[in-house]
Amino acid sequence: MQRLPVGIDDFAKIREGNYYFVDKTMAIGELLDNHGEVLLLTRPRRFGKTLFLSMLYYFLASAREADYRNLFHGLAIERADGGSYMAEQGRRPVLFLSLKDVKHRTWPDMVEKFRSLLSDIYDQYMYLMEGTGFSQVERRYFQRIHDGLASPIEMEDALRRLVIDTWVYVLAFPNREVRSIYRSEILSRMNPGRTTSYLMTTMENGLP
Structure with missing residues (x-):
């Protein structure tokens, strides 16, 4: 018997829980057909914004130890356009960060909560440090964010740097020099406000 997903905003939990x-x-x-630099969802509270972003995450994210494709079995996106959209499923590195639980009343407490959120998301990507394309400085920075020791200045750039590290890992160039060149290319063309758009465009068209 199917139940109503009251208070559940995780797409996988809804699909797997029937x-x-x-x-x-x-x-x-x-x-995918019409994306711009920014996607703005203007809806009141409890109108499904987090659930939509969760659904988008499971569709786009390339998971190391899980296959999210089955979550979309029988849904409209699987049947649309002869199934062509499903060719895009699981092909992109995606960072998913929700601030809906940051409800603290003072700025220092909010900073601490955000530091904790960054630590949690960096923990999901510890496998990046298994690679050989990162310098000791980059590894120390990564470890500080992961351990919850980052300063506010370091926190400001944490998500952008994690996107870059994830992208470089996905490219998986065997040659460290080539990795460095592509890292510099990404950095030169990316700013914090355009991260999502740039990655989506790059994944579709390839770096020039």
């Missing part, structure tokens, strides 16, 4: 789900997966197709 909850009622209003199929809005074609919004993913619209995003």
Whole structure:
């Protein structure tokens, strides 16, 4: 018997738990076809913004130890356009960070909470340090964020640097010099406000 997903905003939990789900997966197709630099979702509270972003994460994210493709079995996005959209499933490095639980009343407490969130997300990507394309300085920076020791200045750049590290890892160039060249190319063309758009465009078209 299907249940109502009251208070559940995780797409995988809803699909795997056999909850009622209003199929809005074609919004993913619209995003892939017409994405801009920024996606702004203007909806009131409890209108499914976090659930939509969770659904988008499971569609785009390339998981190391899980296959999210089955979550979309039988949904509209799987059948649309002869299944062509599913060729995009699981092909991109994606960072998913929600600030909905940052509800503290003082700025220092909010900074501490954000530091904790960064630590959690860096923990998901500890495998990056298994690679050989990162300098000792980069490893120390990564470890400080992971251990919750980062200063506010270091925290400001944490997500952008993690995106770059993840992208370089996905490229998986065997030659360290080539990795360095591509890292410099990404850095020169990326700024914090354009990270998502740049990565999506690059994954589709390739670096020049």
